[in-house]
Amino acid sequence: MWFFRSNKKRNAEPEGDGPAFWKDYLRLFRTPLPAQTPIQEVPFVVFDTETTGVDPAKDRILSIGAVRVRNWQIDISGSLECTIARHDSNTSPAVVIHGILPKERPNDLEEREALEKFVLMIGNSVLVGHHVGFDIAVINQALKPLTGSGLKNKRVDTGALSKRVNPVSGPVYPAGPLSLDDLCKQYRIRPSDRHTAAGDAFITATLFLKLLSRLRNRGVHNLGDLLRRR
Amino acid sequence: MIRMANTISTRIHDFLKDYPPFSLLDPHQLAELSASVTVQYCRPNEVIFRQGEKPEQRIFVVREGAVQMVRQEDDREILVEQCDEGDVFGIRPLINEDNYALTAKAVEETLLYVVSVEKYQETWNANPKIAYYLASSFAEGLRRNYDTHFKNRLFLDQDRYIDGHFHLVEVQSLEYSKAPVTCSSRIPIQIAAGLMAREEVSSIVVVDEKQHPIGIITDKDLRRKVATGLVPIHQPVEQIMAHPVVTSKKEMTVADAQMDMVKHRIHHLVMTEDGTPDTPVVGVISEHDLLVVQGNNPAVMIREIRRSRKAAELKNIRQQAESLLQKYLYQEVSISYISSVMTEINDALITQVIRLCEETMEEEAVKPPGVPYCWLTLGSEGREEQLLRTDQDSALLFGDVPEEEYPAAKAYFLTLAGRVSTMLNECGFDYCPGDMMASNAKWCLSLSEWKEQFGKWIFEPVPEAILHCEIFFDFRPVYGDTSLAAALTDHIFESVGRQTIFLSFLAKAALQNPAPLTFFRGFVVERSGEHKDEFDIKARAMMPLADAARVLILSARVGRINNTIKRFEKLAELEPSNAELFQQAADSYGILMRYRALQGIRNHNSGRYFNPSELSKMERINLRNSFQPIQELQSLLNMRYQLAYMR
Numbered sequence: 001m002w003f004f005r006s007n008k009k010r011n012a013e014p015e016g017d018g019p020a021f022w023k024d025y026l027r028l029f030r031t032p033l034p035a036q037t038p039i040q041e042v043p044f045v046v047f048d049t050e051t052t053g054v055d056p057a058k059d060r061i062l063s064i065g066a067v068r069v070r071n072w073q074i075d076i077s078g079s080l081e082c083t084i085a086r087h088d089s090n091t092s093p094a095v096v097i098h099g100i101l102p103k104e105r106p107n108d109l110e111e112r113e114a115l116e117k118f119v120l121m122i123g124n125s126v127l128v129g130h131h132v133g134f135d136i137a138v139i140n141q142a143l144k145p146l147t148g149s150g151l152k153n154k155r156v157d158t159g160a161l162s163k164r165v166n167p168v169s170g171p172v173y174p175a176g177p178l179s180l181d182d183l184c185k186q187y188r189i190r191p192s193d194r195h196t197a198a199g200d201a202f203i204t205a206t207l208f209l210k211l212l213s214r215l216r217n218r219g220v221h222n223l224g225d226l227l228r229r230r
Numbered sequence: 231m232i233r234m235a236n237t238i239s240t241r242i243h244d245f246l247k248d249y250p251p252f253s254l255l256d257p258h259q260l261a262e263l264s265a266s267v268t269v270q271y272c273r274p275n276e277v278i279f280r281q282g283e284k285p286e287q288r289i290f291v292v293r294e295g296a297v298q299m300v301r302q303e304d305d306r307e308i309l310v311e312q313c314d315e316g317d318v319f320g321i322r323p324l325i326n327e328d329n330y331a332l333t334a335k336a337v338e339e340t341l342l343y344v345v346s347v348e349k350y351q352e353t354w355n356a357n358p359k360i361a362y363y364l365a366s367s368f369a370e371g372l373r374r375n376y377d378t379h380f381k382n383r384l385f386l387d388q389d390r391y392i393d394g395h396f397h398l399v400e401v402q403s404l405e406y407s408k409a410p411v412t413c414s415s416r417i418p419i420q421i422a423a424g425l426m427a428r429e430e431v432s433s434i435v436v437v438d439e440k441q442h443p444i445g446i447i448t449d450k451d452l453r454r455k456v457a458t459g460l461v462p463i464h465q466p467v468e469q470i471m472a473h474p475v476v477t478s479k480k481e482m483t484v485a486d487a488q489m490d491m492v493k494h495r496i497h498h499l500v501m502t503e504d505g506t507p508d509t510p511v512v513g514v515i516s517e518h519d520l521l522v523v524q525g526n527n528p529a530v531m532i533r534e535i536r537r538s539r540k541a542a543e544l545k546n547i548r549q550q551a552e553s554l555l556q557k558y559l560y561q562e563v564s565i566s567y568i569s570s571v572m573t574e575i576n577d578a579l580i581t582q583v584i585r586l587c588e589e590t591m592e593e594e595a596v597k598p599p600g601v602p603y604c605w606l607t608l609g610s611e612g613r614e615e616q617l618l619r620t621d622q623d624s625a626l627l628f629g630d631v632p633e634e635e636y637p638a639a640k641a642y643f644l645t646l647a648g649r650v651s652t653m654l655n656e657c658g659f660d661y662c663p664g665d666m667m668a669s670n671a672k673w674c675l676s677l678s679e680w681k682e683q684f685g686k687w688i689f690e691p692v693p694e695a696i697l698h699c700e701i702f703f704d705f706r707p708v709y710g711d712t713s714l715a716a717a718l719t720d721h722i723f724e725s726v727g728r729q730t731i732f733l734s735f736l737a738k739a740a741l742q743n744p745a746p747l748t749f750f751r752g753f754v755v756e757r758s759g760e761h762k763d764e765f766d767i768k769a770r771a772m773m774p775l776a777d778a779a780r781v782l783i784l785s786a787r788v789g790r791i792n793n794t795i796k797r798f799e800k801l802a803e804l805e806p807s808n809a810e811l812f813q814q815a816a817d818s819y820g821i822l823m824r825y826r827a828l829q830g831i832r833n834h835n836s837g838r839y840f841n842p843s844e845l846s847k848m849e850r851i852n853l854r855n856s857f858q859p860i861q862e863l864q865s866l867l868n869m870r871y872q873l874a875y876m877r
Contacts, residue, residue, distance in 0.1 A: 065237070065238075066866060070796070072270060072271045073268045073269060073270045073344070074268065074269035074270075074271075076238055076239055076242065076264075076265060076266065076267045076268065076269065077265055077266045077267075077268075079238055079239075081236065081238070137438075145545055146314070162397055163869075166865060166866060166868075166869035166870075182868075186864070186865035186868060187861075187865070188294075188861055190294075192241055193237050193238075195291070196237050198236075198237040198238050199237050199238070199241075202237075202238045202241075205269075206269075206271075206341065209271035210271070210339065213271065213273045213339070216273075220805075
């Protein structure tokens with residue numbers, strides 16, 4: 001009994017506060033996705049964010065793009081693409097790159113709304129992104145004031161996957177991240193709509209499928225195989 | 231899900247709007263349809279749907295890659311059509327047909343747009359343009375027919391296979407001598423010999439009264455048993471005849487005849503009515519007859535080359551070799567066999583030319599320096615891949631001499647190389663435009679000079695050095711003291727081992743080749759110059775493979791395998807995890823070699839450039855498929871040598 005109670009308490013804590021959508025979201029994680037789930041049955045959400053900079057602690061989200069991937073298919077109708085209204089006039093260099101001006105636009109969502117839609121969409125899917133750690137960090141940073149905690153989803157980084165597909169051997173160079181552009185070139189993916197969150201999410205989804213297929217040839221058949229660190 | 235914007239579906243819309251039937255839709259409907267598309271990933275050979283399956287309410291558009299429509303007939307697969315980017319397939323649900331009549335299979339890694347059509351069926355059928363498109367493309371799909379059994383042959387027009395002019399000699403029917411010379415078993419040896427001499431034959435068949443063969447006497451029997459005094463010449467022929475006789479049918483091929491001779495260790499075959507000794511003799515065939523029939527035989531050609539004394543004769547034989555090549559290509563003889571035969575012929579020719587030049591210099595009393603040398607071929611001939619006479623790439627390597635003797639030695643070898651190069655040119659091998667020939671003082675060096683030269687390339691890999699490496703690293707000794715070449719090879723491996731960064735430079739250079747395909751899978755053609763709008767198969771498709779093979783085999787420290795196909799095969803053996811890719815690369819290279827040689831023969835040139843618009847659809851598809859491994863190999867190089875960090 002003691003054990004049960006302590007457990008409940010720990011679970012209850014993050015559920016205590018936060019809006020209803022967050023409580024619903026957290027509930028989804030009571031039963032985690034089994035490691036034996038075959039790859040084709042795993043719900044993935046491939047996403048990308050555009051931000052005002054590269055510091056998750058300081059910079060803000062400009063837009064989010066996300067697509068669902070399941071059973072070797074990218075579902076376009078279930079995709080999410082939203083830009084977030086900015087109420088300040090702080091124009092950072094990133095704004096120039098992404099072409100999203102701080103001017104308010106009629107279709108913009110408030111950050112809170114966008115996050116809610118995103119959380120609703122992802123549910124307990126496995127999150128996939130290129131250097132996904134950063135995107136999750138900025139989302140968490142934005143979520144915290146709202147929900148008191150961050151995303152609980154399992155995650156897969158396509159940057160790390162690409163190294164698993166093509167392990168590096170040979171002469172030594174400083175290891176560093178591989179850019180999405182480099183990988184697009186290698187896997188012959190059209191880099192259209194680069195630097196829009198939705199465009200990058202779609203490109204990353206294509207890359208993810210190509211990498212996943214190569215890993216399948218090397219014995220990655222279920223979620224556990226995929227998440228296993230090598 | 232609410233979408234605030236629609237970057238992705240706009241992109242899909244932009245793609246679909248160019249292809250029927252989507253190009254025929256009204257903009258609103260197309261936009262709506264684009265937003266509901268599913269993108270499906272297919273791995274190579276994945277079946278998308280099967281013949282006989284019930285279709286769902288959806289059709290497919292190839293976004294990237296290729297899909298083959300195949301009809302299953304008994305245990306055969308008939309390739310009906312190949313769908314490329316923009317092609318729509320699986321439209322049965324739209325025309326209310328029952329089950330799929332064909333199987334759809336991805337040929338390569340493929341992305342499909344899956345379009346759900348449930349909502350549109352009625353409106354589409356009501357639109358006369360769309361209805362017409364659907365009906366006609368449906369009919370067309372059934373009409374075309376390619377046989378997958380000829381998968382590797384699809385470079386050629388179908389009717390060429392039926393063309394009977396290109397039978398391999400080995401399967402040609404034999405023309406045996408119609409009137410065999412025969413005698414009875416009791417006539418004296420002397421009489422039989424006289425008969426043979428008069429008829430100018432090398433054998434006589436000993437027969438009974440019904441003309442059934444009972445033995446055979448050949449020149450060899452007369453030589454060994456009679457001329458040696460073993461059997462007196464007035465004895466009956468049965469004393470010396472070989473019996474029983476090996477007989478065969480009169481309908482036989484050269485290959486059959488050769489097999490029989492080898493099997494029984496004999497040089498003459500007696501042919502009878504039904505192939506047994508119990509029917510009358512109809513002919514005799516000798517080993518010599520076989521050689522005559524095989525005038526177009528590589529072994530005979532090589533022998534002829536060794537007998538030739540003049541450039542014109544050699545040129546002539548090389549010309550014959552070209553028709554042999556053509557025959558082999560049309561007969562789909564394996565490319566490794568073809569290239570080894572052509573390499574043998576080229577090597578024999580080069581060797582003969584060098585010998586002749588050496589002799590001429592001797593006659594002119596030019597004294598050779600007392601030091602061994604070795605003639606090296608470079609580039610494609612070095613890789614044993616020169617099918618057509620392209621240009622001569624060569625180098626000369628001579629043993630180290632004391633300093634005071636160096637000038638004389640060098641002068642001698644330069645003169646020799648100059649003559650060899652001139653004579654090769656007379657035989658139809660163009661001079662190397664980059665002057666990478668032994669006749670160039672830079673490439674006619676002693677062993678220590680060559681070691682120094684390679685050392686320089688390896689330790690100071692400036693771009694120009696890398697360019698040289700691509701040609702010189704494929705050197706192969708064809709004449710002279712091969713131990714010199716072996717010493718050089720050892721030195722190179724030793725140096726590369728101490729300077730691993732060199733391999734990264736080489737790998738990086740291997741990635742510099744221009745890509746064969748545009749993003750939209752069109753062939754990249756030359757923008758300007760003599761070959762404007764033509765495709766450069768050498769630079770864009772073959773060199774990337776040859777270069778990759780070279781770097782990888784050097785990394786694997788495997789020497790003395792120069793041939794690109796053999797290098798990939800060796801790599802496949804050494805690296806099981808990438809075996810499939812390497813095997814694919816080997817196959818691709820073979821296809822590209824074959825294709826280039828065919829183009830060269832057709833157009834009487836090197837075959838390097840051709841206009842992609844003149845290719846048939848199947849040729850285009852085949853070529854494009856052969857580019858597949860290039861991309862993957864380049865990613866492998868990129869990753870293995872971490873070239874993304876090397877700027």
